[in-house]
Amino acid sequence: MSQTSVILFAYAGVEPATHECIVRDMSNPKLWPPGHRVIYRALWGDGDLGRCRASAAKIFLASESDVLVMVDHDVSWEPGDLAVVAELAREKRGIAGPVVPKRALGQGIASRLQRGDEVPVEWIGEDHVLPADYVAGAILAAHREVVATVSQMPEVQTLAGPFPFLQRIAAADGPCGAVYLSEDFAFGERARLLGFASWLTTKPKVRHTGRLAFTMETAT
Secondary structure, eight states, X not given: OOEEEEEEEEXXXXXXXXXXXXXXXXXXXXXXXXXXXXXXXXEESOOOHHHHHHHHHHHHHTSSOSEEEEEOTTEEOOTTHHHHHHHHHHHHTSEEEEOOBOSSTTOOBSSEEOTTOOOOGGGTTSOOEEEEEEOOTTEEEEEHHHHHHHTTOHHHHTSSSSSGGGSOEEEEXXXXXXXXXXXXXXXXXXXXXXXXXXXXXXXXXXXXXXXXXXXXXXXX
């Protein structure tokens, strides 16, 4: 039986819409594949994103789950969307996420697609899967094989702290050129170097909440 660990990052409190989605999805087994088990955990009070996500990875690897889904405090989604993302990570044995708009007007999406790719707004809600350079941490799913393998990298073993592979890194020759990567993209870069791929699904309808709920229509 497959099992998914859903971990919510509540370092700055939780938006009401995010709380509503979590309660709905965790309390309704019909939103997940038959016989599937979901365990849930919230992490509170740590504003260091890299450390917080590393704690989530440590909790995940100590569990029996085969997929980790990390959720930020300021996103919401439609019923069943988390299961779609988790199943894509399970199917691809890699990293997966939905298309999440940035929390700003006209600034596009939070993840980084492979060069030349775009996400038409009309694709949102449809079943398309696109290769990505990096998946944003707003909603990020990773297969156990990815998390476990990255945690054993020699570079990671020399860093301080528990499971520090979500710490930011400078990528000199990554797919985006020389750039200083955020903690979520740094995880994707380390996974890429080990042969794991990242994917985006357009099926979920995700909202990123700030002063208003940002959608794909506001991102373009």
